[in-house]
Structure formats: C-alpha cells, structure tokens
Amino acid sequence: MAINIQSVADKAGVSIATVSRIINNLPGYSEETRIRVEKTIAELGYTPNAIARGLVNSRTNTIGVLLPCVTSRFSSELLRGIEKEAHERGYSVIICNTDRNGERTMEYLKTLREKRVEGIMFVSEWMTDEYGDFLKNMDIPVVLIATRKESYPFSSIKVDDQAAAYSATRYLLDKGHRRIGLITGSPEDRIAGLPRIEGYRQAIREAGIELDDNFLAYGDFHFHSGVEAMATLAQRKLGLTAVFATSDEMALGAMTYLHRQGVRLPEELSLVGYDDTLDAVMAYPALTTVHQGIEEMGEIAMQMIEGKRTAENIVLPHSITERDSVATRV
Amino acid sequence: MAINIQSVADKAGVSIATVSRIINNLPGYSEETRIRVEKTIAELGYTPNAIARGLVNSRTNTIGVLLPCVTSRFSSELLRGIEKEAHERGYSVIICNTDRNGERTMEYLKTLREKRVEGIMFVSEWMTDEYGDFLKNMDIPVVLIATRKESYPFSSIKVDDQAAAYSATRYLLDKGHRRIGLITGSPEDRIAGLPRIEGYRQAIREAGIELDDNFLAYGDFHFHSGVEAMATLAQRKLGLTAVFATSDEMALGAMTYLHRQGVRLPEELSLVGYDDTLDAVMAYPALTTVHQGIEEMGEIAMQMIEGKRTAENIVLPHSITERDSVATRV
DNA sequence: TTTTCTTACGTAAACGCTTACGTATAGTTT
DNA sequence: AAACTATACGTAAGCGTTTACGTAAGAAAA
Numbered sequence: 001m002a003i004n005i006q007s008v009a010d011k012a013g014v015s016i017a018t019v020s021r022i023i024n025n026l027p028g029y030s031e032e033t034r035i036r037v038e039k040t041i042a043e044l045g046y047t048p049n050a051i052a053r054g055l056v057n058s059r060t061n062t063i064g065v066l067l068p069c070v071t072s073r074f075s076s077e078l079l080r081g082i083e084k085e086a087h088e089r090g091y092s093v094i095i096c097n098t099d100r101n102g103e104r105t106m107e108y109l110k111t112l113r114e115k116r117v118e119g120i121m122f123v124s125e126w127m128t129d130e131y132g133d134f135l136k137n138m139d140i141p142v143v144l145i146a147t148r149k150e151s152y153p154f155s156s157i158k159v160d161d162q163a164a165a166y167s168a169t170r171y172l173l174d175k176g177h178r179r180i181g182l183i184t185g186s187p188e189d190r191i192a193g194l195p196r197i198e199g200y201r202q203a204i205r206e207a208g209i210e211l212d213d214n215f216l217a218y219g220d221f222h223f224h225s226g227v228e229a230m231a232t233l234a235q236r237k238l239g240l241t242a243v244f245a246t247s248d249e250m251a252l253g254a255m256t257y258l259h260r261q262g263v264r265l266p267e268e269l270s271l272v273g274y275d276d277t278l279d280a281v282m283a284y285p286a287l288t289t290v291h292q293g294i295e296e297m298g299e300i301a302m303q304m305i306e307g308k309r310t311a312e313n314i315v316l317p318h319s320i321t322e323r324d325s326v327a328t329r330v
Numbered sequence: 331m332a333i334n335i336q337s338v339a340d341k342a343g344v345s346i347a348t349v350s351r352i353i354n355n356l357p358g359y360s361e362e363t364r365i366r367v368e369k370t371i372a373e374l375g376y377t378p379n380a381i382a383r384g385l386v387n388s389r390t391n392t393i394g395v396l397l398p399c400v401t402s403r404f405s406s407e408l409l410r411g412i413e414k415e416a417h418e419r420g421y422s423v424i425i426c427n428t429d430r431n432g433e434r435t436m437e438y439l440k441t442l443r444e445k446r447v448e449g450i451m452f453v454s455e456w457m458t459d460e461y462g463d464f465l466k467n468m469d470i471p472v473v474l475i476a477t478r479k480e481s482y483p484f485s486s487i488k489v490d491d492q493a494a495a496y497s498a499t500r501y502l503l504d505k506g507h508r509r510i511g512l513i514t515g516s517p518e519d520r521i522a523g524l525p526r527i528e529g530y531r532q533a534i535r536e537a538g539i540e541l542d543d544n545f546l547a548y549g550d551f552h553f554h555s556g557v558e559a560m561a562t563l564a565q566r567k568l569g570l571t572a573v574f575a576t577s578d579e580m581a582l583g584a585m586t587y588l589h590r591q592g593v594r595l596p597e598e599l600s601l602v603g604y605d606d607t608l609d610a611v612m613a614y615p616a617l618t619t620v621h622q623g624i625e626e627m628g629e630i631a632m633q634m635i636e637g638k639r640t641a642e643n644i645v646l647p648h649s650i651t652e653r654d655s656v657a658t659r660v
Numbered sequence: 661t662t663t664t665c666t667t668a669c670g671t672a673a674a675c676g677c678t679t680a681c682g683t684a685t686a687g688t689t690t
Numbered sequence: 691a692a693a694c695t696a697t698a699c700g701t702a703a704g705c706g707t708t709t710a711c712g713t714a715a716g717a718a719a720a
Binding site: 017027 | 697698699700701702704705706707
Binding site: 049079 | 375377378379380381382384385388390392400401402403405406407409410413414417422423424425426427434437438440441443444445446467553579582583585586589590608609611612614615616
C-alpha cells in the first residue's frame with residue numbers, strides 16, 4: 001500500500017493533524033516536531049495526495065481548454081500563453097481537441113465537469129446553446145477565446161475581427177492597391193468568417209470602390225484551402241494586385257500557388273495575412289499580417305479564470321506587422 | 331451545497347449503494363428502481379464526482395505529457411495523436427511545457443505525482459538521472475518519445491535517428507550530390523544532435539567523400555538558427571549543391587536565407603529536412619524530408635501507457651517523403 | 661414444510677486528506 | 691493562589707464515492 005499521511009504520522013510519532021499542519025505551513029507545532037516530521041516525510045518519500053485534498057477542499061487546481069485543432073499555430077501559441085500563466089499560478093491544464101465536432105465537445109464537457117475543473121476556456125468556435133447551457137450549469141468561470149456569445153455570462157477575449165480586417169484592407173488601400181482579393185472563411189461562420197468579410201467590405205466601400213463578390217474566395221483557414229482559393233481567384237482574371245487572406249496559413253497557401261505560377265511576390269502581387277503566427281515569419285517573402293497577441297490572449301484568459309472575473313469582455317488591440325509581402329503601388 | 335449521490339438517493343428513496351450500482355452499471359437492482367433513479371439523476375442534474383471516485387479506486391484517468399516546446403509543429407502533431415488516442419480510451423491529458431528547464435521540469439513532475447496521473451510521456455529531451463529516478467519512484471508507466479534512456483525501465487518510441495540521417499544523406503548522394511552541407515543540432519545533444527551527425531558522416535564516408543567539418547553548421551532546430559546556419563555555410567564558399575537540415579524548421583530557415591540571396595531552389599541548391607511536419611508541405615518549394623509518423627508515435631505511446639507494457643522499446647520506421655526541394659545532379 | 665438460492669437492496673467501512681474543536685501544559689496576569 | 695492565555699498538540703467528523711458484507715423476501719428445490 002502506498003504511503004500516506006498516516007504512515008508519516010505513525011513513524012514520526014505525531015497525529016495526522018500535525019503532519020497536515022506542517023505540510024500546509026499552518027501554525028501549531030514546535031520547531032522540533034517540524035524537523036522530525038519533515039525528516040520522516042523525506043525518508044518515506046511521502047507526497048500528499050492531491051485527489052484526497054481536492055475532495056476535502058473542493059479544489060483541483062486544474063482547468064480545461066477546448067480547442068478545435070491542436071495542430072494549428074494559433075492553438076499552439078495560445079496554449080503556450082495559457083500554460084505559462086497557469087503554471088505560474090499553480091494550475092494544470094487539460095487539453096481537449098474537439099475537432100469541431102459537437103458530440104466530441106459534449107463528451108469533453110462532461111468529462112471536465114466530472115473532473116471538477118475550476119475553469120474552462122473555449123477557443124475559436126461558435127458557442128451553441130447546448131454548450132452554453134451546459135457550461136452555465138457548471139457554474140465555474142469560463143472564458144471564450146477568439147469567440148464570443150453575448151447571451152451567456154461568460155468572459156471573453158478577442159480582437160475586433162471586423163476592425164482588424166478593415167485595417168488590413170485599409171493598409172493595402174493605403175499602399176495604392178485598388179483591386180484587392182479576399183480569401184476568407186465562410187460568411188456563415190459568425191466568428192471568423194462574416195466579421196472579417198464585413199471589415200473588408202467596409203474598407204473597400206469607403207475607398208469608393210465597387211464591391212464585387214468575384215473578389216472573394218472561400219477557405220477553411222488551412223493551407224490547402226488557401227492554395228485552392230488563390231487558384232480560384234487567379235482563374236477569374238480580375239487583375240488583382242493584392243490579396244488579403246484571413247489566416248496566415250491560407251496566405252501561405254496562396255503564396256505556394258503563386259510561386260508555382262511564377263508570380264513574383266510582392267512585385268506582382270501583394271499579400272496580407274491574419275494572426276501573425278510563426279508561419280508568417282517563416283514564409284518567403286515574410287508575411288505582412290494582422291497581429292493579434294495570441295500568447296498574451298492565453299495569459300489574460302488564465303488571469304480571468306483565476307480572478308474569477310465573470311462576464312468581462314476584453315477586446316484586444318490589433319495591429320499590422322509589416323514584413324515583406326506587400327509592395328507599394330504607384 | 332452541490333448535489334451528490336446522497337441527494338439522489340434521498341430523492342429517489344433508495345440508498346447510495348443502489349445509486350452507485352446504477353451509475354456504474356453493476357447488477358443488483360430492479361428495472362423499476364433503475365428508471366426511477368435515472369430520472370432523479372436527470373432531474374437533479376447530478377454528475378458523479380471523479381475526484382471522490384478517484385480517491386476510492388485510485389484511478390484518475392489522466393496522464394501527463396512533458397514537452398520542451400508546445401509551439402513546435404512536432405509537438406502539436408504529437409499531441410494530436412496522443413490526445414486522440416487518450417480520448418478514445420477515456421483519459422485526459424495534462425500538458426506541461428518544460429521550456430527545456432530542469433527546475434520547471436521537476437516542478438511538473440512533482441505536480442503530476444501529487445495529482446496521481448496514471449502515466450507520463452516525456453518528449454524529445456534528455457532524461458537526466460534526476461528525472462529518471464523520480465519517475466522510477468513514481469511507479470507508473472512512463473514512455474519516452476523521441477528520446478531514450480537504456481538505464482531506466484521505461485518504454486520508448488522513436489525513430490532511429492542515425493539511420494534516418496543516413497537515409498537522407500544517402501538520398502542526396504543518390505541524386506548525384508557530392509558536396510552536401512549539414513545543418514544540425516549540437517553534437518552534445520545525444521538525442522537529436524549527435525546521432526544525426528553520425529548518420530550523415532556515415533553516408534558521406536561510405537560514398538568515399540572526405541569528411542570536412544566545415545560542411546557542418548549548428549542550430550537549435552528552430553527557424554532563425556536555420557537561416558543563420560545557412561548563412562554560415564554560404565560564407566564558407568564550399569560549392570555546396572545540397573544541404574540536409576535536421577529539422578523542417580531549420581530547413582525553412584535555410585530556404586529563407588537562400589531566397590533572399592536569390593538562389594534558385596532546387597536548381598542551384600537542393601534541400602532536405604527532417605520531421606515531415608506541416609511546415610514541410612507549406613514551404614516553397616515543398617520540402618523533401620525525413621518522414622516520421624509523428625501523430626502515430628503519439629497514438630502508440632498512449633497505447634503503451636494503457637497497456638501498462640513497460641520497458642518496451644519501439645523503433646518506428648522512417649522514410650523519405652519526396653517533394654520539390656531536391657534536384658537531380660547529373 | 662424446510663432448506664437453499666437468488667434478487668434487491670441497505671449498512672458501514674474505507675480511500676487520504678483538512679479542520680473545527682477539545683485539552684493538557686506551561687507561562688503570564690491579577 | 692487563582693484565573694487567564696498561548697502553545698502544541700490529538701480526536702473525530704466530513705468531503706463523495708465504491709464495495710464487502712449482511713439481510714429480508716420470494717422462488718425453487720428437497
């Protein structure tokens with residue numbers, strides 16, 4: 001049988017209460033006993049059982065993170081921020097890869113509830129009523145990352161997608177581009193799809209350019225869809241001088257297509273991405289992109305969970321980080 | 331107060347034992363009571379407390395994964411495999427980002443021990459005696475991924491680094507290259523450094539080419555070190571026609587440097603990477619690289635943990651996945 | 661009819677802790 | 691000297707489960 005607090009107490013000749021006080025740094029024992037008990041703890045190699053502890057003080061020091069795709073750079077960088085902050089504050093993080101699957105998501109939610117996690121982060125996905133009701137019922141802090149849902153009392157942290165897309169498009173406009181394509185998520189995607197399309201449209205409209213849906217091509221934010229979307233756009237022969245892709249990965253996809261076609265970047269075509277992940281710096285030419293402090297988002301999310309601040313909605317500032325994928329059009 | 335098994339029992343007019351039997355699908359109750367209890371469970375929204383459960387049957391259904399860097403593609407893809415298999419088997423996974431920091435690693439190890447995880451995966455890093463002794467003491471299945479340590483009774487799963495590097499170099503040789511540079515980790519790195527250098531050397535030697543340390547440049551497996559290493563190699567004016575970089579990220583770094591210098595790829599210089607992550611497919615030209623089934627490694631690792639198979643050492647096969655970054659030299 | 665099984669439960673101990681409360685001793689006040 | 695206080699503990703209840711064991715009632719076997 002594994003050694004527990006009782007074994008320590010027995011061997012040290014004290015009660016378990018005293019041992020407990022000592023390991024928890026509470027007052028109520030002499031220096032002498034402290035030394036003796038600590039010595040026996042070391043000798044026995046005793047480790048307090050967090051499960052038993054959790055049972056009595058209903059604390060698990062654990063949070064759960066639900067994300068649609070662990071392998072995306074966005075997720076990785078976010079996770080890094082979350083994990084860093086969590087570790088500093090003594091929390092462990094359980095990851096849940098939902099694969100955008102509703103059933104899977106509910107399974108995870110149930111597991112997290114059974115395991116009594118003390119907070120949940122819900123990343124990048126549309127919050128359905130099923131998830132929302134369930135989470136509300138759990139009655140623990142939940143923070144929505146890169147997504148939002150007004151109708152639930154959950155905190156959220158994100159960038160203003162529409163404003164960010166507006167900035168990106170505007171940036172291209174300011175560089176003299178007039179014929180700007182958009183590679184984007186579906187307009188039915190109310191999180192990362194529609195708002196960015198609207199931001200793009202707004203900028204185009206304001207510049208006095210006529211809106212034309214032929215300038216839009218749709219993808220799923222991943223690489224391959226980016227190459228295909230770019231191919232679609234190219235086939236339409238629109239005389240584009242720039243393209244804004246609403247994820248770095250899709251921008252890289254577009255680049256690959258363009259390279260294959262022998263298009264010189266950025267001389268013949270400028271490209272702007274979205275996210276500012278490592279992909280952007282690793283691209284050639286390095287990608288000018290919409291910066292959102294992804295790691296920072298994770299850190300703040302963790303703080304929100306611990307602060308037990310509820311229903312606070314943070315909109316993080318965005319910016320354009322300029323690299324080498326955009327040329328000025330004279 | 332939260333509702334527990336007692337509330338359910340009271341409301342349904344049975345004992346907690348019966349409720350327990352019902353939720354655990356054990357025999358010992360009539361169909362009639364089952365229905366009634368299940369109804370009250372639903373009404374009350376009762377969820378069994380995994381913490382309490384864990385306390386009595388000392389099972390947590392949780393494993394811990396220690397990795398040096400969550401943001402690398404290797405980690406992401408591995409994590410995906412682990413997570414997938416874990417979820418299927420009813421396990422949760424706690425991630426621990428060690429940042430290659432010994433102190434941090436020990437902290438995590440201690441936390442994981444207190445939380446009574448049922449298995450630990452240790453990824454990509456050198457297993458020190460401090461870690462090893464600690465893990466051995468925990469007396470739970472541990473599997474070493476992409477690393478190995480004979481002196482401990484831990485399972486491991488990895489590719490034969492030396493053989494893989496040999497294959498990659500040999501591949502280049504077979505394509506007619508004779509002047510092949512190597513961008514690699516430090517020879518002091520006994521996991522991913524030295525063995526790959528040795529594999530490279532072996533192939534070069536076998537081809538009857540004289541070994542020259544000027545053909546080697548060192549990096550840390552990440553992007554920036556790749557561009558710098560390539561710059562170093564270029565400055566030495568060795569007349570290289572090919573370079574083997576022992577990580578995809580470093581290969582992309584090399585590509586970026588070469589693109590900047592206007593070197594045509596692969597016509598003027600061929601490049602081979604290592605890992606076969608998404609980075610390789612997203613590069614331009616798409617990177618020919620050493621394939622290791624990363625996701626599969628994660629899956630198998632999880633199976634090893636659950637199977638409680640101990641001290642089994644799996645060497646996964648590797649292969650070269652050909653893409654567009656290598657030209658044949660006539 | 662008596663004995664034996666089976667079914668359908670209930671009781672209570674155990675898992676490893678934390679913590680409220682009690683108590684004995686020694687020291688300090690009055 | 692009596693009363694009080696502080697210190698250094700120990701006792702035991704409780705956290706929410708699982709499960710070994712006991713039991714009462716009915717069915718089947720003798």
